[in-house]
Amino acid sequence: MSNCYSVLLDTVSIQKYIFQSNKLKENLGASFLVESIFQQKNTKIEDSEKNDPLFDLKTVITDIFFPQQFTHLDHWKTNPEKLFISEKPVEIAYIGGGNALLFFQDEDKAIEFIKTWTRNLLIYAPGIQTAVALNKFDFNQKVFRSERKKLARILDKNQQNFTPQTIIPQHGITAECTRSGYSMDVWNEKTADAAYVSSVTNAKILGAKKSNDAIHLDYQQLLNFSPVKGKTTSFRFPDQLDDLGCIKSEDNIIAIVHIDGNGMGDQFNQIESLEAFRKLSIDVDKATKSAFRKLLSQIINRYDEIMDELGFDLSGKNAQRSVPTDKEGRRLLPIRPIILGGDDITFVCAGKLGIYFSELFLEYFAQEKVRDNIVDLTACAGVVMTKTAYPFYRGYNLAEELCSNAKRVRVTEGNQEGSYIDFHVSSGGFSGSLKDIREHNYTVAQGNLVFRPYQLGSDKTNPRSYQQLLENVREMSKMPNSKIHQLREVLTQSEGTTIQYLKQLKYRKESLPQFTLLEGEETFFYFNPPKDKQHKKDDHSSKKEFMFTPYYDMIELMANYPVNFLPKQGDEK
Secondary structure, three states, rough: EEEEEEEEEEEHHHHHHHHOOOOOOHHHHHHHHHHHHOOOOOEEEEOOOOOOOOOOOHHHHHHHHOOOOOOOOHHHHHHOOOOOOOOOOEEEEEEOOOOEEEEEEEEHHHHEEEEEEEEEEHHHHOHHHHHHEEEEEOOOHHHHHHHHHHHHHHHHHHHOOOOOOOOOOOOOOOEEEOOOOOOOEEEEOOOOOOOEEHHHHHOOOOOOHHHHHHHHHHHHHHHHHHEEOOEEEEOOOOOOHHHOOOOOOOEEEEEEEEEEEHHHOOOOOOOOHHHHHHHHHHHHHHHHHHHHHHHHHHHOOHHHHHHHHOOEEOOOOHHHOOOOOOOOOOOEOOOEEEEEOEEEEEEEEHHHHHHHHHHHHHHHHOOOOOOOHOOOOEEEEEEEEEEEEOOOOHHHHHHHHHHHHHHHHHOOOOOOOEEEEEEEEEOOOOOOOHHHHHHOEEEEEEOOOOOOOOOOOOOOOOOOOOOHHHHHHHHOOOOOOOHHHHHHHHHHOHHHHHHHHHHHHHHOOOOOOOOOOOOOOOOOEEEOOOOOOOOOOOOOHHOOOOOOOOHHHHHHHHHHOOOOOOOOOOOOO
């Protein structure tokens, strides 16, 4: 037998589902539910919750084929070269990237699986939208790519033709859930104040505890046996935004970070065999989790330095600035991952650490090896610094836009090489798209105040060199605050003010950090035209469109980066 029936499962509008709430617990619970619809997570839940219905693929398959017992359903990860569908009635082909592919010998069983799986999601994970495609499939390895494309086209068509209703509709006699805006129909006792909530919110709250349990199981060796100054100290991930390195009674600024791998979709689309597809999926997932584990290890090893940088009192004399702990006395980490899998990661952390942690993750990610070193791993990061009270979904959307902008610049200017970071600092709120925000708030008469994104690991002669930017930030940090404040004001004013400011610096024998492609000593801006356009020196109308300065980036980075962690000149990082 070379033919079977394939079922391709995909998730729809997952970002909106996960980040809809401003409560970190609910975001974590939603992320846990999304991951659990394909694979059951290892947790240690109390006896009263062990019998909660499960809706992952293995559980549903076991229910459908009962009393048959299958031990091969995870073999796609452990034995990616082997296919079982010729001898077994069902097989999981792969899981990854927010979708899953299953093989069935019998079409009726495939249809029964779809009905059971989607019904269970409606009951136990309301709000999650999925799309399904069913088709005959030739599992011959030589035609895997073309067969998968056929299935993907069916999936796209189904998504366009039908949007499933996955939430109990609201009626005029039903109150509205303040957390989600949906019908308030479930009594929940898991929150501080027991109350009726929507079924969507209830499922997320129940998933939050399991999410915490699962992540602490995954990293228990690092969290529970970490030597700090010669003694064993336990750590724990926070589940409240205000515990992410925030000091009580002060402005609580967090960073929302979204990181996505570069070109991974193209890599998967070029694969000709199921075996290679499985291996790449496994390798990429391992690389992402390994990079985060290295980042976590670095945070734990430098915990005291990091918390000191955030302004905490390590001596314990100042109660308001004491290091945050949970009820058991375990130290709370200034970071919490929300999505972690495939080549996609989203985490929240202390605002001042967002760019720094992104930088470390991208460096660790690039060190990982996949497909026998055929594929170079790079990624782009979008970092938003905002107040904890600001709508989380808007912050996440902007982080996604920043990541996409970094990817765009990487393609148009960076020859599709390297990793890039783009960032936004919000002192208040923000609305509109990234393009609108920068046009309305970062454009002045002289040009554009931002030159972001920046490329990690590039030559320092590259104007977008992240390393050169950090060196300039270190140099600028030596300037008096009054001078930095004056520079910030001058950048937003006229060219004449700029020239006057530079003359004053020259008269005092002072200078600003230098950068590549300066057009002259008496300007803060430089011209960076697209490669496909040539502009004359005196073509001021076209030139103005492409005028940029990195000094504003330096100023904002100084206040939102642990400058004390920067190596001194000549030192290795």
